[in-house]
Amino acid sequence: MKKKFDTDFRRASGAGFDGLVFVTNQELSVSQRAILSANVSGGTMIYHLERVVAVLDQPRMARVRQQFLALDERRDSAGGSEFFGLYQKAIDHLDSSRAHTRLGGLRVLSALGQDYRGQRQTVVDAICGYLRTPWDSNDRSEAEVRRSALGILAGHLRPFRGEDSLPQSTSFWEGVSVDLVGAVLHEARFDGCEFAAADFERATFIGSTGFRGAHFLGTARFVHATFGGWWADFRGATFSGVTWFRWVNFTVNALFGSARFRLNAEFSRxxxxxxxxFTGVEVGQVGWFTHNIFHGSALFRDARFKFANYWCVDFEGHVDFAGARFTGAPPGCVEVRYQDTQNGHAHCWPEGWINELRSLPSQEHRTPPWW
Structure with a gap:
């Protein structure tokens, strides 16, 4: 780097400039910068590329980004060759072996999507593609980069709608879909986000996972997903399209209180x-709870279903359907098994179920024969 710095300074001086602004993608300490500057006679300013990107990525720097990146003033422009040239450079940064360079690439992508409205789905696809790539979860620097990628993604999906239902966030990108099939996601916090469509099939969620108050406008797929760590929080979420939680493994508390499913709620297996x-949950059509195992408490207090089917279900903890209503027909009850509670709290079942239930002996294997 010293040779490059000295050469650039001599060229700047030879061209009649009073000083040099030197931008590097290598982190330098204050003392290292001082040593470089001391070797030349003239004004110098040394900047770290990642720091420059972090400043330019701020919403208030939009006009500076337009000038710095030579962007068209028309923010709705699809971008053409200008966009894709910058986009490809950012993608190349994501392949770097240096964590700070990868992080810089993500921030450039964020800035490009902010400036090129017509290319926002392209940018989201690139960020999702990065999150889908396999990685070593013991790599702390990569964990930080991926945490930042999730933060960037969620930041552009969160509208902060006001009382007039209009987005209050200037960085919200409306109408984009996410494809995180098979991704390993640490501390995924999508609370309050809006998804045109979302595919989390076979994804692994680790840590505190939040979709509280999220709105899924189209299809939401969590088939074969695994939730581990602390909790999976979907409280107050709205699912407006086809929703799949089939074959999901919740190893943590599954919180769906006050969630709204405008069509079916599919939790089979x-x-x-x-x-x-599921306290206060609302399901517009059919709630499918077939071939399920509830190892802990199963709470459906004040739930609202049009129809619901509980077929081949094992309840191993406390069960509470107090206040639940089924407006279309009584809920289906076939091969539902339960264990007597150990804490003295009686189960509360839907009307008509009591004669259809089967007691599950405590010594019986936890996996039912139909699983």
Missing amino acids: AQFGEDAD
């Missing part, structure tokens, strides 16, 4: 390792 809370 899902396994709930801890408590499952």
